[in-house]
Amino acid sequence: MRYLGPILALVLAQTAAAEVLVPTRTIRAKEIIGAEDLMLKSAEVPGSFTDPAEVIGQEARVALYAGRPIRYADIGPPAIVDRNDLVTLFFDNGPLVITTEGRALGRGAAGDVIRVMNLTSRTTVSGQIRPNGSIEVK
Numbered sequence: 001m002r003y004l005g006p007i008l009a010l011v012l013a014q015t016a017a018a019e020v021l022v023p024t025r026t027i028r029a030k031e032i033i034g035a036e037d038l039m040l041k042s043a044e045v046p047g048s049f050t051d052p053a054e055v056i057g058q059e060a061r062v063a064l065y066a067g068r069p070i071r072y073a074d075i076g077p078p079a080i081v082d083r084n085d086l087v088t089l090f091f092d093n094g095p096l097v098i099t100t101e102g103r104a105l106g107r108g109a110a111g112d113v114i115r116v117m118n119l120t121s122r123t124t125v126s127g128q129i130r131p132n133g134s135i136e137v138k
């Protein structure tokens with residue numbers, strides 16, 4: 001076995017620069033991200049997006065500043081329920097199905113769990129948002 005001392009250290013010290021996605025302008029929270037809002041920048045930032053297809057059409061959860069990498073927690077699917085929206089609440093337990101009207105106390109996308117006030121009983125419950133915008137209470 002040969003000694004590769006300084007050569008091996010030099011190879012390990014070099015890292016390949018990757019490209020990350022950055023906004024071309026400041027994008028406010030709750031804005032939908034379009035293709036014109038993105039560009040690639042040479043940098044290596046763990047936990048950042050590199051593929052525009054994963055970001056286009058998503059909603060900014062926080063303000064995204066021009067030139068700064070977009071991290072995984074910064075974006076998500078667009079919200080379909082906003083705070084104070086009137087929504088249909090569903091409770092489904094086998095043969096028993098109850099529906100009533102509620103008011104959303106938060107905002108979220110399909111699959112998110114939010115708090116909702118049952119307008120009939122004035123009780124606050126938590127439920128998961130369905131793709132059609134109704135809330136499934138468990």
